[in-house]
Amino acid sequence: MLQPRRRDPDRLLPSDPRTREIARDLYERVAEAPIVSPHGHVPIDWLADDRPFGDPADLLVTHDHYVTRLLHASGVDLDELGLGRAADPRAVWRLLAANWHLFAGTASGYWLEEELTTVLGIEEELSASTADLIYDEIAARLAEPEYRPRALFERFGIEVLATTDDPLDDLAAHDRLRDVGLNGRVVPTFRPDRYLDPDARGYRDSVERLLAATGQPTTFAGYLTALEERRRYFIAHGAVSADHGVQEPVTFDLPPANAEQLFAGALDGRATAEERRVLRGHMLFQMARMSVDDGLVMTVHAGVLRNHSTATFERFGPDTGHDIPVTTDFVHGLRPLLERFGNADGFHLVLFAVDETVYSREIAPLAGFYRSVYIGAPWWFLDAPDAIGRFRSAVTETAGFFRGSGFIDDTRAFLSIPARHDTARRADAGFLARYVAEGRITLAMAEQIADELVGAQPKRVFKL
Structure with missing residues (x-):
């Protein structure tokens, strides 16, 4: 039986108990503050056209060079990830899942975990055995109006x-x-x-x-x-x-x-x-x-x-x-x-x-x-x-x-x-x-x- 993940509410905060308590209070002051993003690269057409995102691989893998570079370094050809030619998005996603251990400790792995859990509501741990299940869950989310x-x-x-x-x-x-x-x-x-x-x-x-x-x-x-x-x-x-x-x-x-x-x-x-x-x-x-x-x-x-x-x-x-x-x-x-x-x-x-x-x-x-x-x-x-x-x-x-x-x-x-x-x-x-x-x-x-x-x-x- 798959066990749902529980994100540590104190993640990234100091381990020392006294300092962590102070940090927790400071973080809670700003955790829900509006985001001011004065420099970024989100294509304006995404918001202007408001079309649903495509498949999970296109959204989270193929166009994220933080992700593709580390997979490439470990032997995955960029062609297999959808760069340069069309690739089966489910196959791309399976490659990410099979190599998920490569991202342990990396910033890109942390961000992907945050996206999967806090944005997409995915509770299962990504792995080769859960790849298809999670792919289908994300695909279903992306079809919903709340995820446009x-x-x-x-x-x-x-x-x-x-x-x-x-x-x-x-x-x-x-x-x-x-x-x-x-x-x-x-x-x-x-x-x-x-x-x-x-x-x-x-x-x-x-x-x-x-x-x-x-x-x-x-x-x-x-x-x-x-x-x-x-x-x-x-x-x-x-x-x-x-x-x-x-x-x-x-x-x-x-x-x-x-x-x-x-x-x-x-x-x-x-x-x-x-x-x-x-x-x-x-x-x-x-x-x-x-x-x-x-x-x-x-x-x-x-x-x-x-x-x-x-x-x-x-x-x-x-x-x-x-x-x-x-x-x-x-x-x-x-x-x-x-x-x-x-x-x-x-x-x-x-x-x-x-x-x-x-x-x-x-x-x-x-x-x-x-x-x-x-x-x-x-x-x-x-x-x-x-x-x-x-x-x-x-x-x-x-x-x-x-x-x-x-x-x-x-x-x-x-x-x-x-x-x-x-x-x-x-x-x-x-x-x-x-x-x-x-x-x-x-x-x-x-x-x-x-x-x-x-x-x-x-x-x-x-x-x-």
Whole structure:
């Protein structure tokens, strides 16, 4: 007979009894607080169209690179998981179930457990023997109106959700969603990487489409004007931030003539690798200037080498699990930007890293001086319970609790949003409880901080 699972109500809280008691009370203060998610990747069409989700494998396995990468590392071909070609969804699910032990102790395994139990109401433990039973239970849930995207959005208690959008998107889906009266706010995010990076696939075509769409000439000044025009369009449609994903957080302040020369060379293919690097860095500088002018919060997600496996990229495309963290240097790389804009009125610059060494050495000290700089929450490989604790330890003694962004889930896995926010709330409750138990802050201060981290702080940082 199958035994139902019982999720420990004190999961992730400290094991020391006195500290756990404090943490439990702090967590309960914020456990049901609305979710503020100012940066994520949920496709707007899911909410605008409100179609039922597909099968369990498509929803929870195939498009989650946290899941597929670990299965691939253990010998499962990505083809078998539905990447690159159609696969039987039940067979994909059975592969996950048969390899469920691989996810023990991982953040992705914890989130999947949370999704299965707290969102989907699955009581059985996932295994090879329960795979079909659980698959059928989930499939039945997904056919119910309560499990359609908008119903889940409201059930999750999402107050604000940001999508990530191409600068030339007409944002019509956002307009459609506003018309339905969703109980919560969904805003677009300006994500211009493919238009700024000369090494991006299709860079020239992207720039030409941008210039054609805005009626601007093929000059550097026209290029900047086109980007400014599209930013204004996004602002008019509710955007509050512009997001930038870069491998190297480097900036250059160039004279207009030099920028014009590099831009022309990038378009016609003459620019050297170093010239393309300088142009890329100058465009990050220009994005900061535009944020000072128009008020969009600037987020920088740095330090990931995309598509590390060339063979996998050529076979399956991007975002298939082989983006790998690299070391970063924010102090030198962002100095030109910060020299010019670091203390500009109203400018908010949120820095995200996957190189843990920079938290205490670079990002916290920068945020502890420059008015514009905020510490981005643990991201990607680091948005896990222990990593969140390391993050708090690394940045708090230098920058406190109020120079950070608040938690940001940065996810396309819609069902994992409440799990990720709950994870952060539990981890922060544990960290604050330790500070109280050690006499480093008062309980009243810990309660204030816990409240602010889940609502007021991300709203302040993202101008919500």
